[in-house]
Amino acid sequence: MRDLIWTLVRTDFKVRYHGTIGGFVWALLKPMLMFVMLMSVFSFLFAADPAYKLNLIIGLFLWDFFAESTKVGLTSLHAKGFLLTRARMPAWILVVTSISNAVITLVVFSVLIMVFLASTGHPPSIAAVVLYVIYAAALVLIVVGFSLGASVLFLRYKDLNQVWEVLTQAGFFLAPIIYPLGILPERYHFYLFLWPPTPIIEFSREALVRGVVPSLTAHLYLAGVVAATMIAGVLLFRRLGPRAAEYL
């Protein structure tokens, strides 16, 4: 099984980046360009906020991982279905390994974020980095839970990817990525936090930029979101997964 997982990760990397480091760097250009563009325009709008660009890079890179990995995870069973109909194999491996490339990108993004913070005179403390790693891991788990559930649903609802694309486009503006959360009235914050990327992004900013540890309640809430997504995903997958091959 370990060999199967490794082969899936390796071939996925090869397909996506044409098997070269250059291909990998090329794929990083899109979010970097987005960052430079948004920073150039919006730092004028939010000129009063000196930490705007720091908040922007954290929000944007975490978002990019979320959007990219959920997109790939949702279609994973369909895309790798030809393996499922050939031999008996655990289907969840196909879903989980499909996210591996996005996770590699997330690691690179995280290093870039740290370098950017340090180079602008805000080197994060060790504790802040540890907290950030926990939040990033929570985000990965949320994506895994989502992908498990969505991948089996996609086999039955063939336009779910289009529905999700629209939702992620709207979700980009629902999460406080290009604007500071503070510009919205406090009473709406609760609703924004229901969208899972919001707490991840906000908590990461608290730790890395503001040097504050989010409250215990905040952490419990995040743990609840992770648990709920994972449980929902696993239950859906256990229910629909065994018949996945019949829908391919």
Next chain:
Amino acid sequence: MAAPLIELDQVSKHFFIPTVRRETVREHVLGVLDPRGSQKLQVLDRVSLALAPGEALGIMGRNGCGKSTLLKIICGIYQPDAGRVTVRAQITPILELGVGWNQELDAIDNVCLIGSVMGLSIAEIRRRMDSILAFAGLEEFANLKLKHFSSGMGSRLGYSVAFEAVRDILVLDEIFAVGDVGFRAKCERRYRELREAGHSVILVSHDPRIVSTFCERAVLIEGGRIINEGPSADVGADYLRLLAS
């Protein structure tokens, strides 16, 4: 007598075929008020069979009689609705191998992918890579992406991997129907080697000559049920009568 390697006890499988097929969220939302009927298609109806160690069993039947569904249940790809499937050895399925490669990967990487799905370790695949490519006659195309392959080349590669990966039981779907004469002869040779080495086989075909040549015993399926079982030559003759009727 040793316990059968595969035992199917009263296995049934049906599919619901909706009269109107809805495959998208849009169709479900827009069609929420329309009543929708569906038709139950009983593909397998209380099928029981057993495969003894070292035996080659042929499964015959017309198109749509349930042969392929039966094979997928035996291999654990489909779940039965009712009945019990007991498998006491590892199965290597060779099903639909002509289709579904990763077109963006070269032959070597595709072999790695399929090989590891079939249960080979990376070390085993590496060790056997040359003989797999040689069996398929594709040594010079090892680094060519699959999208540049012809469909025949793709199937050849599929059989080569599967023949190298054989564990205990080989399950074959219409294997001797593809490839050119030379490749077919190679497959037959390999098949006989595997039989001599003691592997058991389940072979599906709608060609009675193939079943009587390669199997000792056969079952005939019609309408999801086994209607005859016995020496492959007799069952083959029965199958021909069924086709003529």
